[in-house]
Amino acid sequence: MDKNINIDHKLIEYIFTHTSNLHPIQKELIKYNESLGHIKRLQISILQANFLQFLIKSKNINNCLEVGTFTGYSTLSMALSLKKNGKIFTIDKDKEKNIIAKSFFKKAKVSNKIKAEVSNANDALIKLIKNKKKYDLILIDADKENYISYFDKSLKLLNKSGLLVVDNILWKGEVINVNSNDKLTQKIKRFNLHVKKSKINKYILPIGDGFYICWK
Numbered sequence: 345m346d347k348n349i350n351i352d353h354k355l356i357e358y359i360f361t362h363t364s365n366l367h368p369i370q371k372e373l374i375k376y377n378e379s380l381g382h383i384k385r386l387q388i389s390i391l392q393a394n395f396l397q398f399l400i401k402s403k404n405i406n407n408c409l410e411v412g413t414f415t416g417y418s419t420l421s422m423a424l425s426l427k428k429n430g431k432i433f434t435i436d437k438d439k440e441k442n443i444i445a446k447s448f449f450k451k452a453k454v455s456n457k458i459k460a461e462v463s464n465a466n467d468a469l470i471k472l473i474k475n476k477k478k479y480d481l482i483l484i485d486a487d488k489e490n491y492i493s494y495f496d497k498s499l500k501l502l503n504k505s506g507l508l509v510v511d512n513i514l515w516k517g518e519v520i521n522v523n524s525n526d527k528l529t530q531k532i533k534r535f536n537l538h539v540k541k542s543k544i545n546k547y548i549l550p551i552g553d554g555f556y557i558c559w560k
């Protein structure tokens with residue numbers, strides 16, 4: 345058996361107090377998401393956002409693409425780590441949540457770095473491919489039914505040295521439940537197998553609901 349410690353809430357607190365502080369608008373947005381009830385779980389975890397920030401800063405990432413904006417926590421976190429001229433293109437079909445996300449981007453003074461498009465993700469990705477766009481970092485965090493399609497399209501949009509990050513790939517641990525008949529669990533399992541079979545380099549980081557990190 346491999347050697348990993350269990351990370352409980354107290355240890356997570358310890359990690360937070362020994363790394364950088366959250367931006368006041370990140371804190372405000374987390375509080376807002378908590379007020380939404382059960383859909384607050386749609387937001388990536390704080391540790392996952394911190395990890396994306398680490399990637400952006402350490403790899404000098406300039407140009408990001410995100411599939412799944414929701415109320416903007418992941419987008420805001422990435423934008424706060426980008427340099428002045430850095431950009432994020434983020435896609436979500438939910439018009440109402442997009443207005444909320446934009447209000448937080450404005451409050452944090454990062455609107456100039458973010459283009460938030462309200463659109464069906466597959467349509468938007470097809471358009472980006474057609475326009476020959478390329479990105480240093482792509483985050484996929486939207487409807488699980490389309491993960492394979494988003495992944496395949498993202499490969500065409502990824503720079504040579506770029507990173508493709510996909511959320512929810514451990515699906516609360518359900519991916520190892522052999523008795524699960526849940527449709528979404530099956531979709532995630534099929535997606536994970538698709539990535540496994542693809543030639544891309546890959547690593548699974550077990551933070552939040554599980555990140556697949558892929559590179560060419």
Ligand SMILES: C[S@@+](CC[C@H](N)C(=O)[O-])C[C@H]1O[C@@H](n2cnc3c(N)ncnc32)[C@H](O)[C@@H]1O
Binds near residue numbers: 417419
């Ligand atoms: C898990 S949430 C994204 C969370 C966000 N990354 C964050 O950390 O706050 C998934 C989002 O995908 C969006 N979505 C679902 N299906 C979509 C589709 N077909 N096209 C575009 N967006 C879609 C939903 O509206 C939802 O806001």
